[in-house]
Amino acid sequence: MGRVLVELFYDVVSPYSWLGFEVLCRYQHIWNIDLRFRPAFLGGIMQSTGNKPPAMLPKRAEYLLKDIKRMAKYYQVPVTLSEDVFQRILGNSSLGAMRFITAADMTQPKYLEPLSREFWLRFWSQHEDISQVESILAVAEKAGLSSELTQKLLEMISSPAVKNRLKETTEEAVKYGAFGMPAVVAHVNGKPHLFFGSDRLELLASIIGEKWLGPVPSAPSPKM
């Protein structure tokens, strides 16, 4: 099998997307894949598929808190949970953040990885806001964007081009069959295969003929 294109559809409001993102970032240097980040809007996926945030079922919310905590430790990603985590999700739309990330994707895609990570760190490790302009400014600075670029991207987020691009990416995810995030699409022999969840990357490995070395693979030893 040649190089496989693996697309990751994600939203920074989704903690499971962060887990999937970090694991794929690790494996992009080990597997024969081209990893493509596809910033999309989880709220849009929920709306167009009629799905609801899983925590709306109280028993599931109770379980999710434990699951995310255990997954964060096992995956070695610094997701931590605050008492009011579900209220924070409801009170913090990720639309502005995802538009900003989309603008970066359209302008300077090399910043996608650090920028997305800094949004997750702010929201899911530091438990701070990501919806206000000041928050976006702080995240952009941490991700190493110049103030000129940040200003340019901020201006872009209200443009039809960025709004449409985010909408189109979200619709594309739904077309592949996504109903939540992370949604991972691997293109094998010209056919797209959709995987839902950060816990399905082992299965992805088997489909693309690669070896699963756990969520924290160590760097391959140099060939002698």
Ligand SMILES: N[C@@H](CCC(=O)N[C@@H](CS)C(=O)NCC(=O)O)C(=O)O
């Ligand atoms: N088991 C999955 C769970 C992923 C998950 O619950 N994602 C949320 C967003 S953070 C979602 O979109 N859920 C939709 C659903 O469960 O139907 C994993 O480990 O990644």
